[in-house]
Amino acid sequence: MDPKPPISDMTVARPRPLSPNIQIYRPQLTSVLSIANRITGVMLSLGAVGLVIWLTAAAMGPRVYGEVHAVIASWGGRIILFGFTFAFFMHLCGGIRHLVWDTVHGFELRWIYISGWAVVVGSIALTWVTWTVSLLLAG
Amino acid sequence: MASKDRRSPLARARGLGSARGGVNHWWAERVSAIALVPLTLWFLGSIIAHAGSDYAAFIGWLKTPLASISMVLLLLALFHHTALGLQVVIEDYVHSSAKFGAVIMVRLGCIALASAGITAVLRIAFSW
Numbered sequence: 001m002d003p004k005p006p007i008s009d010m011t012v013a014r015p016r017p018l019s020p021n022i023q024i025y026r027p028q029l030t031s032v033l034s035i036a037n038r039i040t041g042v043m044l045s046l047g048a049v050g051l052v053i054w055l056t057a058a059a060m061g062p063r064v065y066g067e068v069h070a071v072i073a074s075w076g077g078r079i080i081l082f083g084f085t086f087a088f089f090m091h092l093c094g095g096i097r098h099l100v101w102d103t104v105h106g107f108e109l110r111w112i113y114i115s116g117w118a119v120v121v122g123s124i125a126l127t128w129v130t131w132t133v134s135l136l137l138a139g
Numbered sequence: 140m141a142s143k144d145r146r147s148p149l150a151r152a153r154g155l156g157s158a159r160g161g162v163n164h165w166w167a168e169r170v171s172a173i174a175l176v177p178l179t180l181w182f183l184g185s186i187i188a189h190a191g192s193d194y195a196a197f198i199g200w201l202k203t204p205l206a207s208i209s210m211v212l213l214l215l216a217l218f219h220h221t222a223l224g225l226q227v228v229i230e231d232y233v234h235s236s237a238k239f240g241a242v243i244m245v246r247l248g249c250i251a252l253a254s255a256g257i258t259a260v261l262r263i264a265f266s267w
Contacts, residue, residue: 041224056256058201058263095176133187135190
């Protein structure tokens with residue numbers, strides 16, 4: 001009769017089954033918006049660094065500010081700024097959705113999808129309005 | 140109840156227990172988020188209004204008390220919210236010993252950036 005190995009050895013030898021994760025699930029609006037809120041949050045952290053650089057340049061005088069402004073006004077700078085604008089509105093709309101959820105409202109599946117699409121449409125529309133007005137004012 | 144556990148909150152958190160700071164973190168994230176709604180919209184509106192402005196006009200606007208105070212409040216709320224949010228992201232995805240150092244670096248980085256931003260605003264506000 002073979003001596004049985006202690007239970008602790010058995011648990012170490014056999015890897016425990018893991019529950020299926022993102023690689024097996026089809027992306028849905030709910031899961032995509034969930035991770036989008038995180039990704040935009042991390043993106044906006046970089047935008048916050050840019051804000052400090054911009055303010056510091058302004059405090060250092062017109063020459064330094066002009067150099068930073070030239071980078072922002074370049075095509076690359078404008079594309080990044082456009083990305084930050086969309087990330088901002090997405091995080092804002094998604095954040096308001098979360099604040100509504102914190103009051104224990106809007107958890108019915110129908111409302112989850114209505115508010116989800118409202119976040120998508122709202123962020124695109126607000127980004128479009130922001131850039132249209134800015135470009136019209138800048139001339 | 141709390142007196143039965145002789146470990147420090149840090150030791151408890153490292154042992155995958157609760158540091159009992161979760162509710163505080165959750166609330167601070169919400170309060171800073173609510174503060175950021177009007178502050179960021181004010182900032183965006185002001186930037187749009189100054190889309191075609193030169194340096195002098197921009198500085199003239201930032202020197203007004205309303206703009207200076209709002210910008211300082213924005214920086215405080217923004218970096219508080221950033222530190223809280225990035226901490227959660229790190230805690231969720233970093234499982235090595237780098238987690239602890241990364242959270243501290245984010246905290247210190249946010250404090251440094253907020254201080255730099257506020258200093259810049261105050262320098263502009265009190266220059267002439």
